[in-house]
Amino acid sequence: MFKEDEKFIRQAIREALKAKGDTSPNPLVGAVIVKDKRIISRGYHKGPGYPHAEIEAINGAPESLAGSTLYITLEPCSFWGKTPPCVETIKMIPFERIVIGTVDPNPRVNGKSIKILKKAGYNVSVGVCENEVKKLNPYFESFIKSFKTYLLLKVAISKDSFIYSKEFPEKYITSKESRIDLHEKRFGFDAILVGSNTINVDNPILDTRNIKKNYKPKILILDFSNKLDYSKNIVKDPKRLKYVFVSKKFRNILKDRSDLKYIFIKDKNESWDIIKNDLYNKGIISVMIEGGKKVLISALKSEMVDEINIYRSTINLKKGLKFDIEKIIDKYKNFKLLEEKKIGNDIFLRYRCLQV
Numbered sequence: 481m482f483k484e485d486e487k488f489i490r491q492a493i494r495e496a497l498k499a500k501g502d503t504s505p506n507p508l509v510g511a512v513i514v515k516d517k518r519i520i521s522r523g524y525h526k527g528p529g530y531p532h533a534e535i536e537a538i539n540g541a542p543e544s545l546a547g548s549t550l551y552i553t554l555e556p557c558s559f560w561g562k563t564p565p566c567v568e569t570i571k572m573i574p575f576e577r578i579v580i581g582t583v584d585p586n587p588r589v590n591g592k593s594i595k596i597l598k599k600a601g602y603n604v605s606v607g608v609c610e611n612e613v614k615k616l617n618p619y620f621e622s623f624i625k626s627f628k629t630y631l632l633l634k635v636a637i638s639k640d641s642f643i644y645s646k647e648f649p650e651k652y653i654t655s656k657e658s659r660i661d662l663h664e665k666r667f668g669f670d671a672i673l674v675g676s677n678t679i680n681v682d683n684p685i686l687d688t689r690n691i692k693k694n695y696k697p698k699i700l701i702l703d704f705s706n707k708l709d710y711s712k713n714i715v716k717d718p719k720r721l722k723y724v725f726v727s728k729k730f731r732n733i734l735k736d737r738s739d740l741k742y743i744f745i746k747d748k749n750e751s752w753d754i755i756k757n758d759l760y761n762k763g764i765i766s767v768m769i770e771g772g773k774k775v776l777i778s779a780l781k782s783e784m785v786d787e788i789n790i791y792r793s794t795i796n797l798k799k800g801l802k803f804d805i806e807k808i809i810d811k812y813k814n815f816k817l818l819e820e821k822k823i824g825n826d827i828f829l830r831y832r833c834l835q836v
């Protein structure tokens with residue numbers, strides 16, 4: 481490894497981040513090409529069907545690549561997918577070195593390209609800034625190994641365990657700092673899931689405005705009994721793609737719109753099977769479940785939730801919609817508390833499921 485390798489891999493990470501939120505089910509990947517200590521070309525993967533990062537960088541190079549170093553956050557692919565295998569294109573170029581952030585966890589690659597490149601005589605370094613690179617795609621590795629969508633359940637709750645009270649005059653139970661933290665987490669999640677009653681009561685926006693990012697994840701709405709109010713903001717907004725899970729009984733009265741798709745189910749358990757196993761071809765490999773109470777309970781009962789995030793405020797609501805999350809978590813004993821910290825005035829708790 482050379483002294484400047486970390487600096488240039490971090491530049492490749494910056495490239496990758498330009499497509500944050502757009503690449504699922506593919507990972508974020510960035511690349512830079514360096515010659516005489518200068519970056520001469522950059523590239524990132526924009527999403528399914530677009531060229532991979534290293535190909536963008538190679539194709540965009542303004543001068544000969546002979547003697548240059550290719551820095552890529554992820555091992556290049558070695559198989560035909562929507563694009564040809566990148567390793568074959570790389571092999572046509574006399575790079576002096578190739579520096580890779582991390583091995584591709586995809587079992588179809590998983591070190592194969594590195595072997596091919598080494599066999600072809602390239603000087604290859606692997607594992608530069610590996611932890612930072614892996615943070616680019618926190619849900620990709622588990623998805624590519626099991627093809628299961630990552631489910632994070634989030635709840636904002638009062639000190640005395642209410643998630644809503646009609647009598648509480650403020651819109652939010654938790655502090656501004658918690659909402660900023662939540663929006664940072666939302667950024668990059670492929671979809672947010674809510675129950676129809678949460679839309680009817682709260683009329684939420686479900687975006688990332690608190691961190692000034694114009695990121696609008698897809699929306700999954702659980703609405704078994706077809707009670708959704710179609711006049712609410714998010715439902716009307718033609719720019720937000722929504723999937724509505726609704727009983728088969730309503731098949732003949734509901735019509736698809738380009739921003740509104742129906743997934744007809746026979747019972748409520750079927751929603752979770754579809755959410756966990758069948759959404760990746762819609763570009764969804766991570767879902768944040770944001771309530772309300774019926775949906776949170778249904779999610780926990782399904783035993784498919786991977787992680788729980790709780791924002792507990794210091795306010796007592798005294799009455800309203802009670803949700804004793806800690807008691808419920810105790811019922812599903814496979815959750816372990818991994819993190820507890822203060823955010824603003826609130827306490828943030830993060831639980832991880834040990835075997836899903």
Ligand SMILES: NC(=O)c1ccc[n+]([C@@H]2O[C@H](COP(=O)([O-])OP(=O)(O)OC[C@H]3O[C@@H](n4cnc5c(N)ncnc54)[C@H](OP(=O)(O)O)[C@@H]3O)[C@@H](O)[C@H]2O)c1
Binds near residue numbers: 642681778
């Ligand atoms: N503090 C927080 O973090 C937070 C977050 C969100 C919402 N809330 C509050 O929660 C309240 C709403 O909660 P809620 O319990 O009344 O309603 P909800 O959970 O938002 O939505 C209930 C709807 O979801 C349907 N549903 C539930 N599980 C389903 C499944 N597996 N598949 C398909 N459909 C399913 C139900 O169908 P059925 O009609 O057939 O039962 C029902 O129509 C609001 O007052 C809101 O302010 C608080």
